[in-house]
Each structure stands twice: as C-alpha cells, then as structure tokens.
Amino acid sequence: MREEPPESVLLERARAGDDRALEVLCERHREQVWRIAASVARGADAEDLAQEVILKAYRSLTGYRGAAPFGAWLCRIAVNAAHDQVRSAWRRRVLLFGDLGARREEQTQDGPEHGVTERETQRQVRQAVARLPERQRVPIWLHYFEGYSLAEVARLERLPEATVRSRVRAGLRTLSRVLSGAAVETGEAVPKMVPQQKGCQA
Amino acid sequence: MMHSGNGHGEPDLQDVERLLVKAAAFEPDEPTPEWLVVTALQRRRQRDAAGLRGSRLLLGFSTGLAALSFWLGQPIAQPSLPGVGPAAPTASPAATVAGGPAAGSSGPTREIPVAAPPPVAVPQTPAPALVPRAARLAGETDVPPPRAVWRTELAEPAAGGWREPALLVERNEQLGGWVVTEGVLEASAGRDACAPVEDVVLVEPTEAVASGSGIGREQSEGPGGEAGRPVGQKDQE
Numbered sequence: 245m246r247e248e249p250p251e252s253v254l255l256e257r258a259r260a261g262d263d264r265a266l267e268v269l270c271e272r273h274r275e276q277v278w279r280i281a282a283s284v285a286r287g288a289d290a291e292d293l294a295q296e297v298i299l300k301a302y303r304s305l306t307g308y309r310g311a312a313p314f315g316a317w318l319c320r321i322a323v324n325a326a327h328d329q330v331r332s333a334w335r336r337r338v339l340l341f342g343d344l345g346a347r348r349e350e351q352t353q354d355g356p357e358h359g360v361t362e363r364e365t366q367r368q369v370r371q372a373v374a375r376l377p378e379r380q381r382v383p384i385w386l387h388y389f390e391g392y393s394l395a396e397v398a399r400l401e402r403l404p405e406a407t408v409r410s411r412v413r414a415g416l417r418t419l420s421r422v423l424s425g426a427a428v429e430t431g432e433a434v435p436k437m438v439p440q441q442k443g444c445q446a
Numbered sequence: 447m448m449h450s451g452n453g454h455g456e457p458d459l460q461d462v463e464r465l466l467v468k469a470a471a472f473e474p475d476e477p478t479p480e481w482l483v484v485t486a487l488q489r490r491r492q493r494d495a496a497g498l499r500g501s502r503l504l505l506g507f508s509t510g511l512a513a514l515s516f517w518l519g520q521p522i523a524q525p526s527l528p529g530v531g532p533a534a535p536t537a538s539p540a541a542t543v544a545g546g547p548a549a550g551s552s553g554p555t556r557e558i559p560v561a562a563p564p565p566v567a568v569p570q571t572p573a574p575a576l577v578p579r580a581a582r583l584a585g586e587t588d589v590p591p592p593r594a595v596w597r598t599e600l601a602e603p604a605a606g607g608w609r610e611p612a613l614l615v616e617r618n619e620q621l622g623g624w625v626v627t628e629g630v631l632e633a634s635a636g637r638d639a640c641a642p643v644e645d646v647v648l649v650e651p652t653e654a655v656a657s658g659s660g661i662g663r664e665q666s667e668g669p670g671g672e673a674g675r676p677v678g679q680k681d682q683e
Contacts, residue, residue: 298486
C-alpha cells in the first residue's frame with residue numbers, strides 16, 4: 245500500500261488544482277468535520293452541513309496560505325458553516341418536520357434518559373457557541389472544543405493573545421446570558437444554568 | 447481540556463466554562479459517513495457544470511444586450527454574475543426603465559423598451575427538475591441522495607457581496623411530499639449566509655415533478671413579498 249504524502253505536499257498539490265490531494269486532506273479530517281456538523285445538526289442536515297464544509301474548503305483553498313494547520317483552518321470553516329446552519333431561518337423551519345421524528349427515535353434508541361439529556365445539553369451548548377459572533381465564536385470553539393491553547397488560537401487568528409483572551413471572555417459573557425435565557429432564536433428552550441451546574445459538578 | 451482562567455471572580459463565567467468543557471466531550475450519535483468527502487467533491491463537480499452552463503447562458507444574454515445597446519446607440523445596464531461579464535451598474539435599473547431623468551443624473555434619459563430586471567441578480571437559467579436530479583445523485587454516488595436535492599447551485603458566490611434567491615427542496619417521507627423553502631442566500635466576504643425565509647410550503651410529489659420549471663419562474667420573481675411565494679401551495683406556518 246502506498247504511503248500518503250505529507251500534509252504540506254498535499255496542500256501544495258491541492259492549491260494547484262489537484263482534487264485528489266484535497267480529497268486526501270479532507271479525508272484525514274473527516275471525523276473532525278463530522279463531529280462539528282453533528283453537534284449542531286442531525287441526520288441529513290448534518291450530512292449536508294459536513295458536505296458544505298468540504299465545498300467551502302474547496303472554494304476557499306486559494307486563499308489558504310498555510311499559516312495555520314490545515315485542520316485548524318478546516319475547523320474554522322466548519323464552525324462558521326455551523327453558525328450559518330443554526331442561524332439559518334429556513335433550516336430552522338424545515339427542521340420542524342424532521343426534528344420531531346429524530347428526537348423520538350433518539351429517545352427510544354438511547355435508552356437511559358440521562359444520556360439523551362446530556363447529549364442534548366452538549367448539543368445545545370455547542371449550538372449556542374455556534375450562534376456567537378465570529379470574533380467570539382471561533383476562539384471559543386477552537387479553545388474549548390478543539391483543544392487549542394489561547395496562544396495557539398492567537399497565532400491562528402493572527403491576533404495578540406490578550407485580544408483573544410478578551411474575546412473569549414466576552415463570548416463567555418454572551419453565552420452566560422444566552423444559556424440563562426428561556427429561549428433562543430430557534431424557539432427551542434435551552435436548559436437554564438442552574439440545572440446544568442448540577443450536572444457539571446457531579 | 448484546558449481552562450483559560452477567564453472566569454476570575456465571576457461565577458457565571460465559571461459555570462459557562464464548565465458547560466463548555468462538558469460540551470467538548472460531545473460524541474456524535476451517528477458514525478462519520480465514509481462517503482462524505484467523495485460525495486461533497488462530486489457535488490462540487492456537478493455544481494461547476496451547472497454554473498458553467500448558467501454562465502454561458504448569461505454571457506449570451508449579455509452579448510445580446512450589448513449588441514442591442516450598440517444598435518440603439520444607447521448604453522444599457524447589463525446584468526452580471528460574479529466573475530462573469532462586466533460589473534452591474536450601481537444606478538437603479540428601474541429608474542432607467544421608467545423613463546425620465548434618473549435621480550441624481552443630468553439630462554434626459556431615453557426610454558428603452560426592456561423589461562425591468564428582478565430586484566436581485568437571478569441567473570436566467572431554467573430550474574433543474576427536482577426528482578430526476580435526486581435520482582441522478584443516487585445513481586452516481588451509490589448512496590442515498592442528500593435530503594436537500596437542489597439548493598441554488600446555479601451560481602457560485604464571488605468575493606463581493608450579492609444576494610441570490612434560493613429554494614431549498616427536501617423530500618419528507620413522513621408527509622409524503624416535498625418541502626420547499628424559499629429564502630435568500632447571501633454571500634459576503636466569501637462566506638454564505640442564509641437570510642430570512644419567506645415561507646415553507648409543502649409541494650405534492652406530482653406537482654414538484656410536473657412544475658419544476660414553475661418553481662424556477664417563482665424564483666425569478668425575487669424573494670420578497672408575495673412574489674417570492676410559490677403559488678398555490680399550502681403554508682406550514
């Protein structure tokens with residue numbers, strides 16, 4: 245079996261128009277993309293969103309200079325696409341049909357109610373992050389969900405670390421307000437902070 | 447998972463951080479589709495092909511307009527797609543069509559017998575038939591077609607901001623029909639964003655197949671107001 249070339253070589257080829265190279269690159273980060281997509285959407289919507297991320301990456305490839313790791317760059321695209329997904333009014337309305345069935349199915353398949361609730365809470369928190377303004381959304385997602393340090397995020401975003409720190413802080417404040425509220429734009433109730441605190445401390 | 451230490455003395459922020467740490471452990475309940483990347487790139491190729499066809503049609507239309515303009519000895523505003531043909535004029539085309547001096551202009555404006563263009567740039571290409579396209583996708587990729595079988599794939603966003611009427615068509619087995627959602631796809635700074643929805647309607651399968659071009663006609667009327675609504679369909683909300 246032939247060994248795949250390193251990422252830098254693949255990137256160079258992909259930028260030169262080699263579809264196969266881009267395919268290999270995206271394939272390497274497929275699970276990461278899927279994890280982001282599936283955390284803000286379900287079923288066919290998640291598939292659609294993940295595909296959109298690949299398409300956006302393809303379209304934006306000429307603008308990618310390789311300053312950030314490809315995975316982080318792709319993740320940024322995915323997070324922004326997730327934002328569009330959760331902000332999109334049309335998806336929200338169409339989900340009115342598909343969502344009900346999906347939720348019923350999930351509840352019957354997952355068994356213990358706790359597991360379902362926990363995953364649902366995780367999903368809602370991620371959706372709340374995805375709704376943040378870009379300047380807060382990207383650093384928070386990269387830092388808390390993708391494991392990049394604030395210094396790394398600062399390098400990726402080409403910003404001073406203090407700026408990133410301040411944006412993260414502002415994002416946390418926004419999240420605090422949003423998650424404490426009874427509802428967000430989708431009209432779905434988001435768990436209040438108090439019950440969630442119990443879960444976190446357990 | 448690391449903590450940023452952003453919540454000094456602010457219990458609310460610490461709570462939020464705890465929630466974030468918890469949410470970081472999210473694992474999808476569905477396995478990662480193995481065909482994800484391949485299918486996405488196939489969609490891109492299909493999109494490129496559709497975009498090329500649309501561009502050619504528009505280029506032909508623009509050339510025709512240019513010829514007419516030359517014949518009349520009067521410059522006429524030409525529609526443009528990002529990356530195709532000349533840039534669209536900034537002046538309102540409606541003012542020119544209505545006759546009389548346009549606002550802010552000097553001298554009389556000659557009335558030109560052309561139809562007023564839609565309020566936003568719409569590629570004048572026929573809408574693809576929905577079901578056949580879904581079938582093609584299924585046949586080519588050997589996987590179930592995406593639920594959204596057609597979503598404004600007639601044009602690609604360019605660097606500048608522009609708005610595009612869009613229809614999202616989804617098959618809903620539970621309802622036994624197609625769900626058509628109309629909205630506006632807004633591309634700015636290289637990123638797509640879907641902005642306000644006009645309506646969600648249910649289209650019976652037979653109607654969706656029979657009136658694929660009808661949906662295209664509705665689309666060309668623009669996204670705003672009643673003109674943007676697919677006619678004769680039942681609102682879901």
